[in-house]
Amino acid sequence: MNxxxxxxxxxxxxxxxFLISTLLVISALLSIIALITSKxxxxxxxxxxxxxxxxxxxxxxxxxxxxxxxxIGVFSxxxxxxxxxxxxxxxxxxxxxxxxxxxxxxxxxxxxxxPSVVIGMLGxxxxxxxxxxxxxGFTLLAGxxxxxxxxxxxxxxxxxESIKTVPKIIEEGSYALGASKWETIENITLPSSLQGILSSxxxxxxxxxxxxxxxxxxxxxxxxxxxIGIIPSSKTIYGFLVLPFQQxxxxxxxxxxxxxxxxxxxxxxxxxxxxxxxxxxVITLNIxxxxxxxxxxxxxx
Amino acid sequence: MNSKYLIDNVAGIIIKxxxxxxxxxxxxxxxxxxxxxxxxxxxxxxxFIIGTKWGNxxxxxxxxIINSIILCILTFIxxxxxxxxxxxxxxxxxxxxxxxxxxxxxxxxxGIPSVVYGLFGMYILSKLFxxxxxxxxxxFLGVIPFFALSSSDSGSHILLASVVLSIMIIPILxxxxxxxxxxxxxxxxxxxxxxxxxxxxxxxxxxxxxxxPAIVSAIILSMVKAIGEATAITMAMGTKGAIVKNxxxxxxxxxxxxxxxxxxxxxxxxxxxxxxxxxxxLMTISLLFTIIARKIQDRVIYE
Numbered sequence: 118m119n120x121x122x123x124x125x126x127x128x129x130x131x132x133x134x135f136l137i138s139t140l141l142v143i144s145a146l147l148s149i150i151a152l153i154t155s156k157x158x159x160x161x162x163x164x165x166x167x168x169x170x171x172x173x174x175x176x177x178x179x180x181x182x183x184x185x186x187x188x189i190g191v192f193s194x195x196x197x198x199x200x201x202x203x204x205x206x207x208x209x210x211x212x213x214x215x216x217x218x219x220x221x222x223x224x225x226x227x228x229x230x231x232p233s234v235v236i237g238m239l240g241x242x243x244x245x246x247x248x249x250x251x252x253x254g255f256t257l258l259a260g261x262x263x264x265x266x267x268x269x270x271x272x273x274x275x276x277x278e279s280i281k282t283v284p285k286i287i288e289e290g291s292y293a294l295g296a297s298k299w300e301t302i303e304n305i306t307l308p309s310s311l312q313g314i315l316s317s318x319x320x321x322x323x324x325x326x327x328x329x330x331x332x333x334x335x336x337x338x339x340x341x342x343x344x345i346g347i348i349p350s351s352k353t354i355y356g357f358l359v360l361p362f363q364q365x366x367x368x369x370x371x372x373x374x375x376x377x378x379x380x381x382x383x384x385x386x387x388x389x390x391x392x393x394x395x396x397x398x399v400i401t402l403n404i405x406x407x408x409x410x411x412x413x414x415x416x417x418x
Numbered sequence: 419m420n421s422k423y424l425i426d427n428v429a430g431i432i433i434k435x436x437x438x439x440x441x442x443x444x445x446x447x448x449x450x451x452x453x454x455x456x457x458x459x460x461x462x463x464x465x466f467i468i469g470t471k472w473g474n475x476x477x478x479x480x481x482x483i484i485n486s487i488i489l490c491i492l493t494f495i496x497x498x499x500x501x502x503x504x505x506x507x508x509x510x511x512x513x514x515x516x517x518x519x520x521x522x523x524x525x526x527x528x529g530i531p532s533v534v535y536g537l538f539g540m541y542i543l544s545k546l547f548x549x550x551x552x553x554x555x556x557x558f559l560g561v562i563p564f565f566a567l568s569s570s571d572s573g574s575h576i577l578l579a580s581v582v583l584s585i586m587i588i589p590i591l592x593x594x595x596x597x598x599x600x601x602x603x604x605x606x607x608x609x610x611x612x613x614x615x616x617x618x619x620x621x622x623x624x625x626x627x628x629x630x631p632a633i634v635s636a637i638i639l640s641m642v643k644a645i646g647e648a649t650a651i652t653m654a655m656g657t658k659g660a661i662v663k664n665x666x667x668x669x670x671x672x673x674x675x676x677x678x679x680x681x682x683x684x685x686x687x688x689x690x691x692x693x694x695x696x697x698x699x700l701m702t703i704s705l706l707f708t709i710i711a712r713k714i715q716d717r718v719i720y721e
Contacts, residue, residue, distance in 0.1 A: 203436020
């Protein structure tokens with residue numbers, strides 16, 4: 118009897134320890150959200166959200182950063198999606214289980230383990246510096262390519278996972294009816310893994326918008342909302358710039374970083390306001406992702 | 419009939435090109451880093467890694483490597499117990515509804531960008547440390563010089579950086595560990611209960627040992643993420659270029675040095691080479707640990 122009591126007490130002790138650690142985590146995360154929100158609220162108004170910094174002064178408006186971040190997020194995903202889908206389809210559908218495919222999977226892992234600063238510094242050296250005459254210096258385009266490369270591995274893995282879940286029976290049925298390989302992929306495999314592709318898109322969006330080190334080193338910063346058009350310029354060898362791609366853009370992470378770097382010029386409320394906007398965007402994306410997943414699992418039942 | 423197979427062939431070629439891009443990218447990255455980093459290694463030899471001079475023509479990365487290691491160890495100590503404990507609670511002790519809510523909360527917060535945490539650490543946590551926590555810790559552990567508080571304390575030190583980093587990686591650690599624990603087949607657990615073990619004993623002696631490879635892999639992957647973090651650490655710790663002798667000191671880690679120096683030093687080939695040398699070391703570490711984690715994972719699947 119005594120032994121059982123001791124064992125139960127031991128269990129209770131660890132139960133409490135684990136409960137404490139859980140409460141610690143939850144309260145830390147909740148208080149972060151709460152504190153950021155409370156410090157951001159005093160300056161968070163429509164004017165702050167809709168006016169670019171050029172009109173309001175340093176860090177007192179964030180429209181340029183919001184638009185820039187959206188551009189970076191959307192176009193990075195547009196850039197990386199073909200490569201992610203292509204790599205996933207190749208690995209799961211085309212490649213034989215040989216050493217070459219193992220190498221490709223290894224390389225995806227290497228890419229995913231590359232720290233973002235490293236990708237950023239490479240992007241800077243190659244695109245913003247060496248090929249300045251082609252890109253135009255610190256540009257949105259350089260940022261898109263660099264951030265896009267950074268998010269390819271995660272998207273590839275997610276899409277691979279969802280391709281795996283397509284039942285072989287359906288595909289074999291398609292082949293049995295005489296469809297070619299690509300027809301099967303196009304009409305059966307990809308539509309069935311659409312949910313995974315969708316969630317990889319949303320995940321990539323969130324990651325791209327929150328990426329700081331890469332953007333600092335490749336996309337520069339701008340106080341203006343990016344314009345669209347083509348303007349003549351001596352920065353490139355071919356004499357013109359395609360906007361908004363070949364200009365520097367503002368971004369929320371860089372705005373936050375600059376606000377931190379200049380504490381005397383930027384009251385902390387404005388720094389937290391930018392952080393709040395970024396956080397709200399990312400959490401909203403996560404919620405959308407969860408809702409889409411929930412809807413898909415409901416529909417397939 | 420012909421056109422269908424023509425499309426098929428073209429599609430196949432396009433897909434192979436797309437897949438080849440990732441391979442090309444990795445080759446390019448590694449090659450470029452190698453090419454630019456080589457001078458540093460050739461000129462300094464092994465001293466590039468263990469030497470600590472940075473300036474006046476000699477650029478060695480020892481300081482940053484050691485600081486990065488110390489930061490990682492501190493982060494490990496803070497994040498692993500809390501992360502594992504929370505994961506065990508969620509997957510074994512909490513009832514269904516609470517577990518569902520907890521998982522939802524934690525997954526929601528995985529994607530929060532690191533700058534946000536850096537800002538939080540810089541403005542809010544540093545004050546907390548400076549006025550409350552630092553003295554508390556120093557009172558208890560100050561016997562050991564590493565934990566002793568000296569005169570000036572700004573609150574932005576390596577302890578703060580490791581706490582911020584821990585907050586960043588704990589959600590991922592929890593989700594991965596939770597997955598690992600969930601994947602233990604029920605028969606194992608029920609076998610344990612059947613012979614009279616308590617819930618904790620089943621966890622201690624059956625679930626955790628079985629899930630250990632997956633848990634270790636989760637920890638390694640989280641730490642790889644931690645090593646690669648640049649912006650938030652730079653915000654939390656600043657860039658003072660000396661080896662950290664004390665948890666209440668600021669210091670520079672590998673990623674911070676790259677981030678802060680890249681902008682104005684890229685013109686000087688020696689510094690540039692040194693920065694790429696640091697990048698090379700970072701990539702090697704990440705690569706090594708990612709491969710180890712994957713190998714452990716592969717073994718789990720085939721068990």
